[in-house]
Amino acid sequence: MNLIIGGSSGLGKSLTIYFSEIDKTLIVSRKLIKSKNKNIISIKLDINNHNLSRLYKSIKKEELSNIFFSVGLAMWNEDNLNLNYEKSKKILDTNFHSITKITNELIKRKKLKKNCLICFCSSVSTILPRHRQIIYCASKSALNSYYKSLKTSLYLRNLNYRVANLILGYMDTKMSKGVATPFKKINPDKIARYIFINRKKLHGIYHLPKYWYLIRLLVGLLPDNIVQKITKNF
Numbered sequence: 334m335n336l337i338i339g340g341s342s343g344l345g346k347s348l349t350i351y352f353s354e355i356d357k358t359l360i361v362s363r364k365l366i367k368s369k370n371k372n373i374i375s376i377k378l379d380i381n382n383h384n385l386s387r388l389y390k391s392i393k394k395e396e397l398s399n400i401f402f403s404v405g406l407a408m409w410n411e412d413n414l415n416l417n418y419e420k421s422k423k424i425l426d427t428n429f430h431s432i433t434k435i436t437n438e439l440i441k442r443k444k445l446k447k448n449c450l451i452c453f454c455s456s457v458s459t460i461l462p463r464h465r466q467i468i469y470c471a472s473k474s475a476l477n478s479y480y481k482s483l484k485t486s487l488y489l490r491n492l493n494y495r496v497a498n499l500i501l502g503y504m505d506t507k508m509s510k511g512v513a514t515p516f517k518k519i520n521p522d523k524i525a526r527y528i529f530i531n532r533k534k535l536h537g538i539y540h541l542p543k544y545w546y547l548i549r550l551l552v553g554l555l556p557d558n559i560v561q562k563i564t565k566n567f
Contacts, residue, residue, distance in 0.1 A: 339404030343506035347525030380431040413468040428472035495536040
């Protein structure tokens with residue numbers, strides 16, 4: 334069975350289409366997804382709800398082959414520096430706390446098959462600063478750090494699971510609609526297809542589209558004041 338957290342739209346929806354072709358796929362989202370595909374199982378659930386028993390019961394005795402966290406939350410029209418506690422917490426919970434909680438619990442409950450892929454969807458916000466989105470950027474940076482520590486922990490515990498963190502460029506989704514981006518938005522289906530084709534060997538950090546790796550190197554070489562001027566409008 335595959336598990337896709339946030340499978341109702343964007344990248345999660347595209348991943349669902351590909352992975353449901355080969356195995357049962359459980360989608361967790363804030364709305365129920367109706368499909369004629371018998372491999373698709375949908376449950377309506379807010380992952381920020383502390384009671385996630387419905388999720389674990391839906392998996393039952395199944396073991397997971399692939400887990401994808403394609404969920405994300407950004408409040409692009411609000412300056413994160415002025416967000417109240419509730420909104421800041423919602424961003425942090427959706428992009429980081431809930432993801433780590435589910436991951437830890439699934440490992441603890443031994444719900445993962447040997448060589449299972451745990452795949453996080455991070456953001457190029459870990460590369461380029463976004464001065465109006467500091468809480469969002471912080472949540473994605475925290476997720477990146479969690480990925481690194483989890484990968485090391487699984488290795489030292491001799492747990493044979495693979496972990497991948499996708500540093501994703503700007504995708505053309507509902508969340509990014511109307512948002513100005515310094516680079517062209519990419520169709521999430523292209524990312525999903527890459528993941529599907531390489532699903533058996535993903536393990537590590539991946540910059541998608543791949544040119545973001547070069548941008549990361551360039552940003553690391555530039556003085557802070559230059560980077561700040563480049564990103565001041567984003």
